Amino acid sequence: MSSFEQLEKELRSLRPDDPSGEFEVKVEQALGDSGRLAVSQLPDLDSKASFDPPPKSKNLVLAGFSLFVAAAVLFFALFPSGLTDTGAEAGFLQAPPSRDPFPSASLVSEDDSSPLHGVSSEELSLTLENGWSEPWSQEILLEVSDEGVIERPGMPPARKYLYQYLDETIWTNPGANTFMRSSAPRQEVLLIGLEPLE
């Protein structure tokens, strides 16, 4: 393939036209809230070109807090809540090794009382200062599906129901007129044992 390297280089140097501004607006409207998640603004916190220098320490605290929560939301999203502790892992989850190019996860501690995956309640409470109110959470049931009867080895068959939820947590800071929202999908499986006919 080396004889093609120059050709490949030549082709790569050509850049397709960028989407029009009008199209980007259409996409933004279609994305709705999904395009305005807290984590989506993380990289720009380091961008001096697009950020005014913070005049007060309050802004630094706010930026630090935003970074922290965004990172927490990222962890939360990377670990589907369908994964549960086995006990032997002593509160740690390890993502299975994967060659898949899509986002993978690493080690994270687990605190069942915390609304954020990988962030303990104690750590979270430390961040709820400087005008941030207690988080408001809700569980939205998206869909219930009957997946039919399944066989279970050594047990009577069961009917399987799949519940799909969206867990939302919202933090608000009225003083800064700011809010952050974490949305995470969750699935629950309900098995109802069926008694065999006699």
Place this chain on the structure above:
Amino acid sequence: MNSSSHTVHSRPIWKSWFAKHGGKLLLFARQQARCPDDAEDLVQEAFVRIWRLYGHTGEVAPGLVYRAIRRLAIDWARSLDRRKIREQKVFADTPFSSSFERELERDERNRALLQAVDGLPPEQKEVLTLKIWADLTFDEIARTLDLSLNTVASRYRYALAKLKDRVPAILQDEPKAPHPQHDS
């Protein structure tokens, strides 16, 4: 995060992501769509679907969106009536180079290269697009197009071979114009 006036300098990540990949997605979608108007709709639908699923992680693998575009295009094509399918024959001829207007303005060399790409069979063109401009691996391309790895690799090789045959002169960094009258 929604923010007040002192934090509006931030920019949602999807915009940066889209600025980087949007043009390439459209390029691929134009090859998959049955008519030019569908290309933007395909990209929008595929991108929004995938970003809603994975966008909160701050990063989305482009291969996911290319695959979604491909599958949506197939679904939409199945739902077209016969009249529209006849119309698609006209739209299918939309030149590949129309996605590179700025490059065409730049010089003749680019124009010739893109016209050569235009002349490739569609199945080779889509593999070339995903490899060169989408920067996907052969494995990702195979999954996107539901083809074997060998098929993808050979289509890519054939595409490059054809391009090299058709535009050998423009591949010279400093093309030498022939001047027979000065030959001794």
